[in-house]
Amino acid sequence: MLAHTPVLLNEVIGFFDPKPGKKFIDATVGRAGHANQLVNGGAEVLGVDTDSEVVAELKSQSASRRTKIKAVVGNFGNLKSIAEENDFTDVDGILMDLGLGSHQLDDSERGFSFQKDGPLDMRFDAKSQNSNIKTAGSIVNFYAEKDLLRIFFQYGEEKRFGKRIVGAIMARRKLGSINTTGELFELIKQALPGQFRFRAGDTARKIFQALRIEVNDELGNLERGLQQAVSLLKSGGRLVVISFHSLEDRIVKQFFVREARDCVCPPSFPVCRCDARARLRILTKKPVMASGDEARTNSRARSAKLRAAEKI
Template identity: 40%
Template structure:
């Protein structure tokens, strides 16, 4: 049995996402990372009986929450249980056109607070961290089988962990005595590997390592790289895309993708006539990333690292600007 802890779910940047996605009656909106359904509920409120909400999530517990939401909203609903990259690719292949796509990246608060899933360093649980429980590869396998160099690289690149080398070395030494099985066993190894003055300087000492391992277990960055082109392709002309990121690796990918599509002519400035023929296919909906207000962060500290970027599609695929 999965036990959800009592922390309430609060969708991050919900009002800002609705403002930028601008859902209206009769439109089709895709919440590609349904989670606990907070954003989906806000979107559905604007779609009316003629509108359609499509929700995507690979976690089977999300489907149960979606069924409850679907019974309470007026619009048409559809749930796709799959990772968002595969689901978006499938929607493009079937020819669906949407008016808006939302990607709320990172981990659902429902997953963090279900302690048996092993996402959190705050509860002692089996090392798991799989967003899809049907996936074979989990955190236990990663921690106990990856070599020291690969572990260090993962912790450094995905977690910005300053002491990645020391932590990777400590993990290899600890598992040589016996396999690491639980989150608190891993927390103890990580904490002991970090110099004492730095252990609590930037929050919990295991925070960055757990983030890095979760990203690697679930292939989150590879999935994002696959998903962005499909999320854009499924939009009709004037459709809106919004992506909420929680660390720099995600945010850089979303920013680069949108900025590239918002760029027009790339000819040298001294060329009198455009020779590249390139025209912008996106209009950025905010000059900078949208961040939570101080009030939102006070109410929901998990929102503190969130960044949202959004754009409007200027033309259909193959259409010249």
């Protein structure tokens, strides 16, 4: 197993202050970069990941090192039932380190990277028993033109060339299916005006991001996961979320603001008529970003934004 460098590790540990007797859920445990540090502080950790391969690796490691990480396969969109099944309710902290890990990006068979040729898959849970049947390939080959446009525009934030790329996909479908990341990258490159082709990677990154979000319903799961996470925290427990693009960060920011308000009545109401009470206190007015040193040594940290809140 390759070494993994967790993003914003000191900051995460600073918010959680792990100690014996404390319980945490790492809802995106991956290769346990953060979870191991929580365990080293003496805490107990439930490590959840939707990728069954990474959970299997973690289980075999945990068995040999007898760490206190209890690793389970699951989607944080169902965090409440996963936590209840594993007796991890009323916890001191929940971490969500969103997106994909190096273990997924580096494996060409998973189809996440346009820099390595592989099948157009992109499912986080490709090897799980109940894995999603939607893949990047099924989207590229079968989605309606308007739906492709919508996801490239909304999830890829590709406003300039989205239409050209969708046009190229529709034309290519008439000749046969698009099966690999390499084929899709080449198609994206050829769809760009000549002077932009040397930077085709910038556009491909956005299109691949859009497909990954759609395949894994990443934004829907994030909304559901955040809601459920709050109900699993004890009073004073903390929720820490690290996101890597503006769509995720906006969801986290708006969720925290909503949950930190005592009243959710429309501004036009002269008096409050709702029973809403704030459930969270925001700990990060602005998102925490990686230090210059971390950003220099870990490219993934450059776009990371951490937001934290405490259960009231």
